Amino acid sequence: ATPPHIVILATGGTIAGQGASSEQTTGYKAGVVGVDQLIQAVPELKHVANVSGEQVFNMASEDMSTSQIAALSARVNALLARSDVDGVVITHGTDTIEETAYYLDLTVNSEKPVVMTASMRPSTAISADGPMNLLEAVRVAANPNAGGRGVMVVLNDRIGAARFVTKSNTTALDTFKAPEEGYMGRIVGPDVVFDYHPDRLHTTHSAFAGMTSSKQPNVIILSGYQDDPGFLFDAAIAQHVDGIVFAGPGAGSVSSRSREGMQRAIAKGITIVRTSRTGSGNTPTDPQLPGVVADSLNAPKARILLLLALQKTHDTHQLQTWFHTH
Numbered sequence: 001a002t003p004p005h006i007v008i009l010a011t012g013g014t015i016a017g018q019g020a021s022s023e024q025t026t027g028y029k030a031g032v033v034g035v036d037q038l039i040q041a042v043p044e045l046k047h048v049a050n051v052s053g054e055q056v057f058n059m060a061s062e063d064m065s066t067s068q069i070a071a072l073s074a075r076v077n078a079l080l081a082r083s084d085v086d087g088v089v090i091t092h093g094t095d096t097i098e099e100t101a102y103y104l105d106l107t108v109n110s111e112k113p114v115v116m117t118a119s120m121r122p123s124t125a126i127s128a129d130g131p132m133n134l135l136e137a138v139r140v141a142a143n144p145n146a147g148g149r150g151v152m153v154v155l156n157d158r159i160g161a162a163r164f165v166t167k168s169n170t171t172a173l174d175t176f177k178a179p180e181e182g183y184m185g186r187i188v189g190p191d192v193v194f195d196y197h198p199d200r201l202h203t204t205h206s207a208f209a210g211m212t213s214s215k216q217p218n219v220i221i222l223s224g225y226q227d228d229p230g231f232l233f234d235a236a237i238a239q240h241v242d243g244i245v246f247a248g249p250g251a252g253s254v255s256s257r258s259r260e261g262m263q264r265a266i267a268k269g270i271t272i273v274r275t276s277r278t279g280s281g282n283t284p285t286d287p288q289l290p291g292v293v294a295d296s297l298n299a300p301k302a303r304i305l306l307l308l309a310l311q312k313t314h315d316t317h318q319l320q321t322w323f324h325t326h
């Protein structure tokens with residue numbers, strides 16, 4: 001059989017990072033090394049798939065914009081629509097990979113595998129994790145059972161679901177975790193082992209599959225804490241934002257000052273989504289609090305869903321349904 005054709009889309013991050021010495025694992029420059037060099041560093045890829053590379057961006061992911069991830073989504077959809085492409089692997093910075101991964105999970109209109117990967121150590125470091133992560137990501141994308149599982153995030157021998165996985169540690173290699181849901185599978189030597197499918201609407205079943213957006217809504221994130229000031233809501237109103245994701249303490253509680261701020265924002269037609277700053281668990285609805293709840297999405301992922309959803313509706317019932325199903 002002919003090996004699967006996997007396209008590697010490179011966007012930057014530490015996997016393409018360069019330090020001054022092999023010992024430098026912080027303060028290096030992300031998004032330097034080009035896609036051809038990334039592929040050349042892993043000759044083993046040839047044993048797994050027929051790979052081709054494309055440089056989409058070469059940047060640190062904290063600078064990634066919504067228009068850039070929308071363009072990435074359009075590129076992935078165009079590639080996967082081709083009969084000669086079997087899957088896509090995307091290299092990305094770890095800092096916001098969970099946001100891009102979830103955006104793609106919601107907008108890719110294909111059952112073919114989309115696997116994102118990254119690294120925690122720059123390409124120049126001792127025991128750089130990028131080459132193995134790239135090989136394992138391609139192993140997953142080339143696996144015949146990898147389709148229809150939504151966008152996957154592969155690092156450190158684990159396969160995480162875009163919907164659930166989050167960066168949990170600033171510097172550790174095993175930083176990607178899903179505290180409640182765990183991993184959907186793992187890589188054991190040459191073998192890709194899948195355990196389950198995420199039970200959330202994604203890719204071809206998502207309400208946003210194939211969505212192309214010319215104008216992105218402006219959705220910001222505010223956080224709750226002791227003495228949080230209500231004036232941040234007024235700043236958001238003055239900037240004409242479309243939506244505010246509020247990461248409250250505990251189960252998404254809201255101080256009296258922020259509650260009043262929320263009411264002022266809602267009166268101006270701004271959509272409020274409440275989530276929790278705790279890092280895991282659902283944010284329950286509360287008849288005494290305004291806004292839609294984010295289900296178990298963290299604030300950055302809730303922002304991604306909200307900016308897609310607001311392009312279709314401002315109806316809070318519909319928005320709430322999407323937050324509970326995607």
Ligand SMILES: NC(=O)CC[C@H](N)C(=O)O
Binds near residue numbers: 014059092094096119
């Ligand atoms: N480990 C990383 O990839 C972080 C590098 C950089 N801050 C980024 O997200 O692109």
